[in-house]
Amino acid sequence: MPRWKLQKKLKTLLFISSLLLGTTLTFKVTAAEEITFYYGSFAQTVDVESLKIFAENGTVNPDLRTIFNIVKPNEVVKNKFQQALVTPIDINASLLSRLLNTDEGDRILSELSTLIEMQGGTSGKSVLRGSMIQAAASDDGFTILNFLQTLPRNMQINVRETLRWAQQASFLVKATENLVKTTENLALKVSDSQPITDFSQLANLGETGSVSFVRDRWNLTDNERKRRFYVEVYRPQLSASEEIPVIVFSHGLGERPETYQKMGELLASHGFLVVMPQHPGSDTEYKKDLAEGFTRNIFSLNEFINRPLDLSYTLDELEKRNETEFDGQLNLEKVGAFGHSFGGYTALAVAGATLDLQHLQKDCDSSASRFNQAILLQCRALKLQQPIPKLKDERISAVLVYNPVNASIFGPEGLANVKVPVFVGAGTYDLTTPFVFEQVRSFPWLVNAPESYLLIQQGDSHVPLAKLGAGSYFTATSLLKLTLPHDQLRHYYAAPSIVAFAQVYLADQENYRVYLHPSYITYLSEQEEFKAFLITEESAPSLVESFQQQVEGFRNL
Structure with missing residues (x-):
């Protein structure tokens, strides 16, 4: 664009x-x-x-x-x-x-x-x-x-x-534009320096794979936490001699595992076992309870702790069932943690990111926070009882998060504790977790992740506007006069990256690494009005420099 x-x-x-x-x-x-x-x-x-x-x-x-x-x-x-x-x-x-x-x-x-x-x-x-x-x-x-x-x-x-x-709002619009342009230039610079590849000959990883799968649901009870939840399971049908890589996925605030059925089916069709636990204190049922007056909060405060523990308990259940139900095929020593929005926080926490409440307090007191809806969720963590238990699960070996809530609650020190590969997705129309505050800002803090990726998609919002109802769609298209990307654009850019990341870092399939190169996303963008740009950890220092310039400008207002 x-x-x-x-x-x-x-x-x-x-x-x-x-x-x-x-x-x-x-x-x-x-x-x-x-x-x-x-x-x-x-x-x-x-x-x-x-x-x-x-x-x-x-x-x-x-x-x-x-x-x-x-x-x-x-x-x-x-x-x-x-x-x-x-x-x-x-x-x-x-x-x-x-x-x-x-x-x-x-x-x-x-x-x-x-x-x-x-x-x-x-x-x-x-x-x-x-x-x-x-x-x-x-x-x-x-x-x-x-x-x-x-x-x-x-x-x-x-x-x-x-x-x-x-004035601050206007400046943030300009900062958003500048950071998008910075990301674009960094991605194109890397793309131009690489040997020419005929990407048209590559298979489309966004299409359903060749592996058949079955979908199941488990009802689990964690007696220690007195917590019951269900798990959506997408199980690939592989031969008895094949190892099955595992992905545990965390849903967003006010959502449920079924919301992400398309992702579960896609990954299962490419040979991955995908388990999606329900988070009872921050799912659709809890949202319904709020609407009906049975609770006074948008989510339970303990979800900051319970969500990561839900992922670990689900993996514990897989270990119990591995021999009896999966013939020992599951690779539970190298698990992927994926998540969206609040689920992004969850996946990063279980991968080792630690809460930094001093950093959070500073952000909650900042005047810039009024333009970041995600801060509303994060500031509630200041009410957590101390000390906070360890949330890291040693079985997690790769993290993929889209529109994650993460910057204020973890900060630089907390994200520095993530020591596995990380893929971060963000959208320029996301007002819930604005990428200026939540993804571009925090991506360079993944200093100890051996490899990291940041995908910026123009026109992508936190959830599809059509999902929010006719009123939101009318407001966006008629009142705001926005041109919205077509419904499948997020899947078009994200799906190949998600599958490739899982293949490289969980299934050790190095031949899929070509899909994780900035030039491949540049290739996908050629015929689209709304572009996408991918950068890696090598571009993080330049991103930091650009971001700091925007911060100084905001502080001078």
């Missing part, structure tokens, strides 16, 4: 995010339905009715014109603001109430309340919570305009702090 196009799309994406985060939720209405903006000694009051008229037909009343004369938005921005005022956000009021009363919701409200003050200088945190819930319960659903009309008292918006947020 051309650089200017990527920059435009990233700016649009983050603009809407910051608009909804900063502007949307920082208005406050008086009994007279007025909003007051202040910047030093300057103050300007705007009637909510003026915003309603602007949303309906674009008319700018004098009070709103005064604000526009100061902010000077262009027509595109004004149009987006006009649409955003009345675009419904599909969320159930009861669920929103529960979410805003979690640790993560409370942290979001605390951040937002730094931008607003009730008259008299008090925090608007509790008012924000109540008004958001009331707006969501209205007949038209949650819109900015509905939210403004529910606020019960006068409020003041700190324009100076709001503009600082906007």
Whole structure:
């Protein structure tokens, strides 16, 4: 994708995010339905009715014109603001109430309340919570305009702090673009230095392999932890003389093993036994419990400990069954730990990464953290009881993670304890675990991994937007005006890398290493608008230099 196009799309994406985060939720209405903006000694009051008229037909009343004369938005921005005022956000009021009363919701409200003050200088945190819930319960659903009309008292918006947020957000868009370009240049530099290979003659590893397999489910009980969970098992049907390499996979927050069925089937068809344990304190059932009011948290605090232990307990179960059910074919001395999102944290922890709570505390206190949704999850670890038990499993010999939650909770010292090969996947449209904060930042910290890979995919989000529902798809394509990659693009880039990584580092098949070369991903990108770039540990020093330049720029704001 051309650089200017990527920059435009990233700016649009983050603009809407910051608009909804900063502007949307920082208005406050008086009994007279007025909003007051202040910047030093300057103050300007705007009637909510003026915003309603602007949303309906674009008319700018004098009070709103005064604000526009100061902010000077262009027509595109004004149009987006006009649409955003009345675009419904599909969320159930009861669920929103529960979410805003979690640790993560409370942290979001605390951040937002730094931008607003009730008259008299008090925090608007509790008012924000109540008004958001009331707006969501209205007949038209949650819109900015509905939210403004529910606020019960006068409020003041700190324009100076709001503009600082906007300036930081704008800088992060530019930093994202710069780091994507850095990764691209590093990948192309390596690609150009390698002998020409006719990649068109290689088999497509993203296609189903030749090995038949069966799918099964085990129900396990860990009596020591009083924990019950099931495991999805994808078992290849190999001859009795063949050794079977093993992969244990950890699902994301609010997900379940079945979400990753396609990956399990692909790897099994290439000869790998794949086991996917359920994580009961952070899966779909726990998410359902939150929605129905049976829990007050998005996930159980103990999941930071239990998730890695679930992987180890699953491997223990495989050892028990190896002789009786697998005729001793399983290679349990060289196991791969794969994971997505929170599962990425899990896989890295079981591979040896250790929690660094001092580093985490520093990040949780940083102003940059407000733009990183993943920090909401990680900061909860500060409540863990000490000492934290050992989570490393010596059987793990390779790690593959996509969109991992990892940078703040592990830090440089924690990730330096990973001493096995690592593959990291990231996407440029990922606002849940932004690669600037979570993957590009942390990749160079894998200093003791003998070999490491970082794959950046343009246009890739944390999960496919279509999966989030029609509302999210409409917002992305109509309101944000984003061009989205086709549904199979993630599989197109990721699948060959996943299979090849498993073949090289778990099955000792060196002939698959060609798929892990930056030039192969460059070849795959040739006919695609949305490109992908692969770099290795050799490029990490240059990535660090580029990242540090972005950090210094952010600190100077």
